[in-house]
Amino acid sequence: MTTSSVPEATGGPEVASRKGDVAAAVRAVGLVKRFGALAAVDGMTFDLAPGRIYGLLGPNGSGKTTLIRLLTGMALATEGHAEVLGVRMPSRQTLARIGYMTQSDGIYPALTVGENARFFAAAYGADTGPSVTAALELVELADRAKTITGTLSGGQRRRLSLACALVHRPAVLFLDEPTVGVDPLLRVQFWGHFRALADGGATIVMSSHVMDEADRCDELLFVRAGRVIARGTGAELRAQAGMDDLEAAFLAFAGDGEVAA
């Protein structure tokens, strides 16, 4: 399974620089994904450093989910390519070091909480003992291990979904709208988990269309119409746009983007 043959131009120098290059945990090189006439991802190039939390911010339909699917190798790029931990995606081996929390919960309602976590641990090739316990403790579901998942509340299912994404202690964690439908208290807990994982060296890439939680990310990428229209910390982006809040800053950049396009 390979990408299209178009953008091999940058391949040479990158291979050479890759060995010493631990700077980028995730790299997008001229990524394009077209569905017919629509370019869901329309030329993205960026490097993301390890141990940091990145927020992909943009309205619904701006290409965030498609970008994450390209980065995880779930979708094939029309042009360009994605690299995770220095390996060109899609790579099945590299998937063992990636965690992916989909927008839907993506867990089995008929299984117990423990069975779900153990199943994904086995699928990732992790141990089904201590790792599972640790992941369930992290999301505070260890005491519900024998509960049938279908009977959990929405917030508990979201927590289990997160546990299943990090049960194998991934080096890179992709989270697609992880806090959608999560109550404010739980959201605070989630952010505590994310920060702890990043402090432990994991790179976290999350998508969101909620601006108020974006400030918790180390760095933000504003995504609009399949392009990254701005990048920086929340403070930097506000300052650049001359706005007080991120929403206004986004709109200011989006306006520029339209003029540029």
Added chain:
Amino acid sequence: MNPRRLRALISRVVAEIRRDRPSLALLFIAPVVITGLLTFILREGDTPDVSVALANEASGPAAIVGTALTTTLEDEGITVSDVPDEGTARARVEAETDSLAIVLPPDLASGGQITMITLGLDPGGEAAQLGVVREAVSTAVAGVTGARVPVVVRETIYGTGSDDPMVAFAPAIVAFFIYFFVYLLTGVSFLRERTGGTLERLMATPVTRGEIVSGYTLGFGLFAMIQVAVLLAWALGTIHVPAIGPLPEFAIGLGIPVVGSPLLAYLVVVVLALGAVSLGIFLSTFARTELQVIQFIPIVLVPQFLLSGVLFPVNSLPEILQPLVVIMPLGYAVDALRLVFIAGADLASAALRWDIAVLAVVAVGFAFVASRTIRREVV
């Protein structure tokens, strides 16, 4: 193929089915109830209630045929009412006073036709009545003319010599139900995997497509194997339960006589069921909702039912349909099961080996095609 991942997939599929009570009922109880009902209907079916309006318009010596016919029919337990003419007879059938009218024409002696009149709303039931009456008419005519009607005895090369209608029917029914239920359950549960986001998530792990299809095939295959064992035991076995207290003695099981090895029959059905798992996975690609999985039944399963000799003998099908018959997996299973059940074939039989080989190729082929459908859903 990583054994640890495969084991995890199998035990997950098994855990899911085990907790799904309605599906378990569908797998184990439904086929038993339906085959039981069918057997009861076929074996215990009564001769339909026939009452005859007889218009004897024949004159002269031929009129005795009417009397003889009345006697013969009444000997069979059929009510006969004499009516003066054809018009009255028709009116009685139309009013449903009688189920059938027989008109003996005035020119009966010189070769006139005997007419039988029915309502025409229930062709199957009326055909059965006509059979009874036709036999009585020939007996009556023979009695009057003094001719002897020879007794026809039927013999078969294969078979247990019993006239149990289930002997020929059971192989087809067993094969069809296994195919149907395994397809339905796999199709629906794999669709849930696709729409519930778990397949997407699973594909984001190092699990391979081959492992997923194998996991499903072996997980569902396990239940199919138990299902087949239960259904075969029910269809072929008989356990006599003696009278206990007020309960009269009764028997559990249909006790359909089988000449060949039940184990061989088991093998045939299991190979068929494995093919049904892959078919379910494959067709779930084209469905968006569980209802659509059901909607595939008329397109995929009903033609197999019609073209595989379950109801209609394959060689009686129109010539133009014969090429379709060749590609129906169910047909090979029905054929193989009949060879085993009725002809007592074993693996020395080339025909049986061919049937099993085709079923195995279909199962493996569909598993391959099914695995190809998995990564395709790039949204």
